[in-house]
Amino acid sequence: MSDKNRNLHYLDELSGYKxxxxxxxxxxWDVKDADRRTVGKVDHLLVNKETEHVVYIDVEIDTSIIxxxxxxxxxxxxxxxxxxxxxxxxxxxxxxxxxxxxxEENKYVITNEIDSSTFARTRRYRKGDDFDFEYERDVLxxxxxxxxxxxxxxxDFYNQREFDNTFRRGENNPMI
Amino acid sequence: MAEIKIEKKKPMWPWVLVVAIIVGLIIYFLVDNTDxxxxxxxxxxxxxxxxxxxxxxxxYIDTSKTFHA
Numbered sequence: 419m420s421d422k423n424r425n426l427h428y429l430d431e432l433s434g435y436k437x438x439x440x441x442x443x444x445x446x447w448d449v450k451d452a453d454r455r456t457v458g459k460v461d462h463l464l465v466n467k468e469t470e471h472v473v474y475i476d477v478e479i480d481t482s483i484i485x486x487x488x489x490x491x492x493x494x495x496x497x498x499x500x501x502x503x504x505x506x507x508x509x510x511x512x513x514x515x516x517x518x519x520x521x522e523e524n525k526y527v528i529t530n531e532i533d534s535s536t537f538a539r540t541r542r543y544r545k546g547d548d549f550d551f552e553y554e555r556d557v558l559x560x561x562x563x564x565x566x567x568x569x570x571x572x573x574d575f576y577n578q579r580e581f582d583n584t585f586r587r588g589e590n591n592p593m594i
Numbered sequence: 595m596a597e598i599k600i601e602k603k604k605p606m607w608p609w610v611l612v613v614a615i616i617v618g619l620i621i622y623f624l625v626d627n628t629d630x631x632x633x634x635x636x637x638x639x640x641x642x643x644x645x646x647x648x649x650x651x652x653x654y655i656d657t658s659k660t661f662h663a
Binding site: 429432433434435436437438439440441442444463465470471472515516517518519520527582 | 596597598599600601602603
């Protein structure tokens, strides 16, 4: 994937770049949901070359989560979000970096705001396929659990709190 | 909230160049020393050994004779 408009690239495709030496390379780490259930594994990192930051974690979702999403008996408080059908082979989804926390000691990623049923309901894509800005918006709406979420245009999209990764080190943090 | 930064990889070619120069210098000195050692051991051909110098005009003094003024 190489989207020049959004400046999103898979780190693996940028041969001249690597994870900065002071940061964890989380590729291959398990991803756990809010209930500490393993939902998948980090397959790729989607980065912005200009800001030199990871924007999304690309996760290969466990088959158990995928099957849960196909459950025909699943009740449906959130069925309104289900305006799509994930197809066979579509087993990847993205998580905005600001919605993830890293347990560097035990080498896993935690998503405290997202549970496994949300992961199961979220629109996925096939490994290696490109996704568009609309997909990013759909994913964020799904994680927020709000299908009527306000429209945020592309210019401000990555300024939302789900992408805010500057607080951990105190940069731009008025509280510190 | 996680934060992961990326950075440009440092180019490898300066290290390759440094290693190549070091290896080149090592080879140069090894070859040079081997040549010198060979030169010391093997005598040079056509070497002319100078004979002892024999003076051509030697004057012998007869000490048995006495000179009277």
